[in-house]
Amino acid sequence: MIRSISFLLLFFGVLSLKSQSVPAHVLDSLFTLYEEKDKLSGSVGMMKDGQVLYRRSIGYQNIKEKRKNDSLTVYPIGRVTELFVQVLFFQLEEEGKLRFSDKLSAYYPEIPNSDKITLGQLLRHKSGLKLTDSLYVYNTREKATQYLQKYPEFKKDEYSNFDYLLLGFIFEDISGKGFDELVKSKIIEKAALKNTFYGENFPEENTAVSYYKQSGVWKTRRAWAETEDYKTTSGMYSTPQDLNVFMMALFDGKFFSRKTVDKYIREKDRKKRFSFYYQEEKNWYSLNGNFKGFQIQLRYSDKDNISMCIISNANDNMGLDFLFDALRDSYYARPVKFPTILTDK
Numbered sequence: 001m002i003r004s005i006s007f008l009l010l011f012f013g014v015l016s017l018k019s020q021s022v023p024a025h026v027l028d029s030l031f032t033l034y035e036e037k038d039k040l041s042g043s044v045g046m047m048k049d050g051q052v053l054y055r056r057s058i059g060y061q062n063i064k065e066k067r068k069n070d071s072l073t074v075y076p077i078g079r080v081t082e083l084f085v086q087v088l089f090f091q092l093e094e095e096g097k098l099r100f101s102d103k104l105s106a107y108y109p110e111i112p113n114s115d116k117i118t119l120g121q122l123l124r125h126k127s128g129l130k131l132t133d134s135l136y137v138y139n140t141r142e143k144a145t146q147y148l149q150k151y152p153e154f155k156k157d158e159y160s161n162f163d164y165l166l167l168g169f170i171f172e173d174i175s176g177k178g179f180d181e182l183v184k185s186k187i188i189e190k191a192a193l194k195n196t197f198y199g200e201n202f203p204e205e206n207t208a209v210s211y212y213k214q215s216g217v218w219k220t221r222r223a224w225a226e227t228e229d230y231k232t233t234s235g236m237y238s239t240p241q242d243l244n245v246f247m248m249a250l251f252d253g254k255f256f257s258r259k260t261v262d263k264y265i266r267e268k269d270r271k272k273r274f275s276f277y278y279q280e281e282k283n284w285y286s287l288n289g290n291f292k293g294f295q296i297q298l299r300y301s302d303k304d305n306i307s308m309c310i311i312s313n314a315n316d317n318m319g320l321d322f323l324f325d326a327l328r329d330s331y332y333a334r335p336v337k338f339p340t341i342l343t344d345k
Contacts, residue, residue, distance in 0.1 A: 024054055026336050030326055031056050033338065034318070041211070042295075042312030043069055045240030046327050049305050050248055053331065055241060059314055061208040063218055074195055074207045074237045075311045078291025080298060081236040083250070084183055084198075085164050086274050088171055089123055090256045090264065091186055097174050107170050110145050112152035119170070122163040123274070129160035136229035138162075141169050161233055168232030179232055191249040196238040199231070207237065210293030211314035218314055221293035234291050240309035247300045247307040266302065276300075288320075297324050306331065 034040040041059020045052070057069035092098050100120030104127070108114055117127045130151040132138060138147045144165060168179045175182060180198045188196050197203070211218040229235075238246075253261045267273040268280065276285040283303040289296045297320045299308045308327045310320050318339070326336050 023330055023333075023336075027054055027326060027330050028056065030323075030336060030338060031058050034058055037341075039316045039318050039341070040312055041069055041208075041314035042310065043071070043073055043075070043240050044308075044310045044323065044327065045244050046306065046308045046331065047241075047244040047248065048307075048331075050245075052241070053306075054327070061206070061313065063209075063211065064220075069208065069313070071239070071241065072195060072206050074197065074202055074239055075296070075313060076207075076234065076291055076294050077236050077238050077243070077296055077311070078234045078289040078294060080238075080243070080287060080289050080296060081230075081232065081234050082164055083246075083275055083287070084187055084236060085167055085171075085232050086123065086264075087187055087250065087255045088182055089119075089167065090260050092171065092174065094256050094260065098170070104166070107173055108145060108166065111148045113154040116154070116156075119167070121157075122167050125159045125163050126157045127160050127163050128154045128156040128158050129162045130154075131158075131160050132162070135161045135165065135233060139165065139229055139231050144169075164233045165231055183236075187246075187255065190254060191246055193238070193242045193245060196236065196242045196246070198236050202237040208294070208313040212293060213314075213316045240311055243298055243309045244307040247298065247309075248305070251300060251302065251305075295320055297321070299324060299328075 031044070035058040041061075043055070043057040045055040047053060055071060057071060057073060059069050061067050061069045061073045089098070093100070098119055100118060100123070102119045103115055104111060104117040104119065104122065105114035111129075113128070117129070121127050130148060130153045132147065132151075138144045144162060148162065171182055172179055180201060183198050187193070195206075210221040212221050213219070249255060250265060251261065264272070264274050265276070268278060270278065276287055278285055283301055285300045285302065287298045293313070295310075295312045295315055297308075297310045300306070308324060310323050310327075312320060318341075322337075322339060329336050
């Protein structure tokens with residue numbers, strides 16, 4: 001059950017944009033409850049037209065070292081890394097350095113069935129290459145190709161987690177630069193992302209550790225250093241603030257032409273669109289991810305030019321959908337709902 005609690009929308013502590021206001025004190029009350037009840041750790045952010053409407057961090061980025069989450073806390077963003085890979089692909093495609101129709105065999109002919117696989121199929125996770133649960137073990141060119149040679153299983157149009165790993169290698173091959181250099185020069189610097197990193201470049205002192213609760217006690221789920229092993233499949237780190245800035249830049253055409261944005265990002269047809277799930281009735285583009293205990297929700301409203309992002313590193317069975325609804329409802333001046341698990345005594 002969910003209990004609805006309505007608050008008078010005062011202007012104190014509120015960031016105003018034109019006629020629209022966000023009641024920060026209402027959201028603060030909700031997130032304070034999450035923290036007091038020890039149900040969630042993480043950060044949230046909401047942005048409109050390039051201006052911050054709301055941001056808040058709760059809980060600990062590192063319980064052992066007693067470091068709390070704050071606006072500088074950096075989180076692994078899991079499959080959202082794929083958005084950065086896609087941006088690089090579209091940029092290189094517009095530069096004439098690769099095409100959707102290019103065959104994988106032009107780059108890695110030693111991979112079985114590479115002559116049947118296009119770069120466009122890799123980008124859409126339709127390569128048919130063998131899937132592995134241990135991608136981080138086969139994260140170099142040599143190990144990846146050796147694995148695929150050993151297991152040449154090919155199921156046309158089926159998902160493989162090698163797809164984006166191979167794309168990262170191909171980007172490096174055709175540019176002569178490392179993926180870290182490419183993502184820095186073509187995305188991070190272009191959008192002025194201040195706290196977004198790839199691989200070994202992330203700041204250890206600000207990077208969150210993920211936790212799970214066992215018998216009322218938070219236990220460490222993983223070591224943050226392992227994330228770099230996932231390379232271009234899940235190897236990037238960021239913050240809600242930076243991801244909101246990234247989304248604004250993406251839909252605004254700052255990375256590549258608006259024609260490409262409309263064709264592959266804004267496209268309503270799910271068979272043509274990349275990455276995002278689109279809710280037509282609400283005009284929201286959304287992307288969710290779970291990676292090694294980190295949970296992320298990213299939302300963008302094309303109609304209102306609003307981006308919202310939630311990332312948690314410790315979650316005691318609390319759905320992030322509920323928090324997204326709270327951010328959305330606060331913006332549209334609707335009553336913000338509080339879970340009864342937080343309000344019941």
